Amino acid sequence: MARLISIKPIRHCFSSVRPGILVSFLFLLLILLPSASAVTSFCKCTCFTNSTIIRMPEELSPNQSCSECTRKFCLNYNLPICKDAVEDTDVSTFCFQRDSVKDETIVILFIILAGGLLLYALVKLGYAKWQERQQYSHL
Secondary structure, eight states, rough: OOOOOOOOOOOTTTSSSSHHHHHHHHHHHHHHHHHTTTOOOEEEEEEEEEEEEOOTTSSSHHHHHHHOOOHHHHHHHHHGTTOOOTTTTTEEEEEEOOOOOOHHHHHHHHHHHHHHHHHHHHHHHHHHHHHHHHHHOOO
């Protein structure tokens, strides 16, 4: 005989979680996210066949920092690999940006929440099967 499992309201799922913990977590998240929104820019300087990656100054905006990534910037940085390099022929540059900490935080939180929901579903399924076995073991 098939047994129907009723789905409890969502508020029941959070009834065991204390409101203070949720408020503290949300407050911490709100504090961390605005400060973590900066995108980091890097300048890849290639002299001859050797490359070096230099972090661009943070006081520049992301668009401005990429415009500062020039051959002259690499030569003025006095890199040992650029010794005796001629600006026009021996030096090339490439500007790139890494994702912000905010983006990484959102992805990590998504993974944690998805994993938590999957774990909850597995535990709930296992508990339902265990409960069914207990019910029929008394017969």
